[in-house]
Amino acid sequence: MEDSGSVIRRRVSTRKRSRRSLRETAAAGPLEPGQEQEREEEGTDGRRRRRSESLELPEYDGSEEDMFDGYDSFAENSFLAQVDVLEQKYMQSPEHGIIEKLYSKSTETREFDVIATDSDLTEVKTRDYCNSPETLRLQENVTIEPGDDLLCDVPCSQALYIEKVKDSSNDLNNPSAKESYPLSSHQTLNDIPVEQLQEKKNSSPKHTESDLNRRRSLKDRLKSAMTGNAKAQTPKFSKRKQLKEAILSEEINVAKKTLESSSDDLGPFYSLPSKVRDLFVQYKGIKKLYDWQHTCLTLTCLQQRKNLIYSLPTSGGKTLVAEILMLQELLCRQKNVLMILPYVAIVQEKISSLSNFGIELGFFVEEYAGSKGRVPPIKRRGKKSLYIATIEKGHGLVNSLIEEGRINELGLVVVDELHMIGEGSRGAILEITLAKILYTSKTTQIIGMSATLNNVEELQEFLNAEYYTSKFRPVELKEYLKINDTIYEVDIKAEKGYTFSRLLKCKYSDHLKKMDPDHLVALVTEVIPNYSCLVFCPTKKNCENVADMICKFLNKDYLKHREKEKCDFLKNLKNVSNGSLCPVLKRTVPFGIAYHHSGLTSDERKVLEEAYATGVLCLLTCTSTLAAGVNLPARRVILRAPYIATQFLKRNQYQQMIGRAGRAGIDTVGESILILQEKDKHLVLNLVNSPLENCYSHLGQEITKGIQSLLLSLIGLKIAKNLEGIYHFMCATFFGIQQKRLSEEKSLWEICRKALASLMEKGLLQKRSVCKNEEESQCELQITKLGQASLKGTLDLAYCGTLYKDLKKGLEGLVLESYLHLIYLTTPYDMVSQCRPDWMIYLRQFDHLNSGEQKVAAIVGVSESFITKKASGQAIKKDVDRNIVNRLYLSLVLFTLLKETNVWRVSEKFNMSRGYVQNLLNGAASFCSCVLHFCEELEEFWVYRALLTELTKKLSYCVKADLVPLMEITGVLESRAKQLYDAGYKTVTHLANADPEVLIRTINHLSRRQAKQIVSSAKDFLSIGGPWRRMAPQRVPQKAKSGILPPSAGG
Structure with a gap:
């Protein structure tokens, strides 16, 4: 026994303990011989680990005193003896009772880290506890560090549940209780039902107040702690956890070496840890890759880090390949990744699907869409970041990285829907972004993917990329055409391009034929409700009418299919709409049918998409935007007509729509049926049999958003400094390559020269004074302050001059009585042309404004008399700027929305679709963020910075604070x-x-x-x-500078 005691003495003399550890050990109570010890211990890394192990010890007489063999550290140390005396005095003081009471609650709360589930619980107890005098007294003298655990910083339901179960904790420590309710060494209270805990609480004996307040001295606590240390061992599950972490780290290191050596041995999972494979199974249900995916991932060009374009039909699994490549870059090469997606909804969907991977594998997933996105991004040494961005936000992010000299931090850029490079101004912005990356970084790899590419050679030359393609589809797609009541199958080998398939077998009454001449009811009832169906319609109104019409002629048995789930869905739909419900959806949803278009709010679209994906809804009538948006496949896809609004379908659009047919893992075949009239037969045959359209650059067509924006950024970011450098850059763009194919090299030089002249005329660029005698091509250019502000704000250069004048005029008499004046200044210019005011509503809303708000209208140039005359139909002799009038009308919509925060009520008040109102709100939030960055670059607009920071947040969420x-x-x-x-x-x-x-x-x-x-x-x-x-304004000068000339005039 003496040997045991000496060993323990050596352990005690060398081991250090914090005061907190001693308190926790003391609270655990004395240990009996052979009894398991189970306690929470805080490691050096701040994480808790449970120590629970039974240790076989030599036999002894059962006395704790005998274990220490008479050893008393207090007797040998006079300082400890004095501490013991002070401890005894303190324990008898009134303050001790208060602090012990608080500490007891805190430790019990931390021990049982669970949350209440009863719906009738309230937050009264949490509020009483957090606001109690004892808590407030202690908090006054406590400094909280960022990493500290706070009892009050948990959900009220969690704190209430702690109150509910903490009495049961005493019973769990009772040996008799353990017999009736045994716990394994690794079981926690999270595994115990609430009801059983409550029953145990009711049946447990009550402790007296004296028992609860009984405390032992510091001397007894130290001895108890020594006993615990002697018995405790490192838990087995902790070792397993450490082993898993070690394996993961080792696999990552092996993957890094594999990638660096360009070996054919790809390691556990394509150069990634086996944990990644498990996560794909867990979160995406993907257990095995398709053959083409394996082939693509093992391409030599990828191992050599060459750029790659790959193209497959819709639903072929392109995204999975990109995700594996992104994870390789983040984990193995330790570089940041940028993923560019076409729409905000797809960005949010991708953020949702990859956030769990970020948590599990240790990287950040950051959203760059709308008003969200930190520019420039935070530079981190440890974890890397995956930036998921829209086209516009991706461009701003790349600009900031180039300006900061950090573009090489991007190891990989992935572009989904690469064919959008040929679609209008957004395509021009995408081309600009890729061209800058290619020119400024030689280490950044670019991966582009699309289902609809034709002139791939030009894109390959632009991106300096390899090309991989396959016709693989996980589900076979059969294309059909319907003319009258006959269905033909598309067959490019046939002489006519199609072959007869079948006649529709349906008995239509005269009334039904009149209401449904295209036999839509017959076509959809062949698949629903057991399978899903999409019906693409030319217009938004047609979507609603078709959904309503189909429901009128469906059998009542459709109401019984998943009736309860549809009822719950309607409640949820009403909840996300602030208690409102579209009358059309109210009629159609019980049949499992709904419409989907941009007239819905984003909340409505989200819950509709979730209901369709889970099978609660079996039919969606939708516009073409669904084909380019989130992935919602169907057993059958029906095209109501070969038109989008009044425009005939393009091959790319048609391909995207029919690509939704067939759900991998669910359907064995997918069907598409295009309904057409005899007059469109020739056009449709060309449509289904023609190749995909070529992709053409819009850099030259989109002047202000295209080539002028590019040239301004080239000078501002110091990528080029004169016309010669600009021309050299332009030759490597997609636009420049296509110009060469047309043998118009000289025109490219002329285009650049004219664009530079226009920028200098607008006051965005200017020549350096030292270049007066040099040749035009060698003359150095520099960006003005106005140009720099426009660049930082990522503004359409068509509006930068107008915005400057509006902001300057606002400084002369900014009305801050309400948000109206600021809202007017941040209402998007590009939405004004779409506005068609209802003059009676305009007058009514104007009358509701107070005098200060009506003063805003007068300042911007809209008089009450003008609105009154327009509402009464009188002729207006005086010319008024309609853009200002329309912009103020949209400002009133936004102003009303901020006050009421209900899209439904505001849309009814202004007779607009709720989707349009929400799009206006999103556009205003994004533009407000741009105006904020614009003002941050101009000292004269310092006053706007703090104001616009708050307004951006309000517009972004439009809810109660x-x-x-x-x-x-x-x-x-x-x-x-x-x-x-x-x-x-x-x-x-x-x-x-x-x-x-x-x-x-x-x-x-x-x-x-x-x-x-x-x-x-x-x-x-x-x-x-x-x-x-990221929205915090930059430094504000000590005082405002008045009388500052515009940068274009002042140099």
């Missing part, structure tokens, strides 16, 4: 934010600490996948630091 923090989390929209807030999750930290399983039980209509996504996004948000720090 309490909900804004929650809506900053990916996947949390207004309705969901309200649910979370009402349940007690009021901060991002609450969501980051939440248990997904409890969220599912607490929040209605929340799936497990959504709950996990919200929690992981909240953690990711906190690790990034939040999106609004």
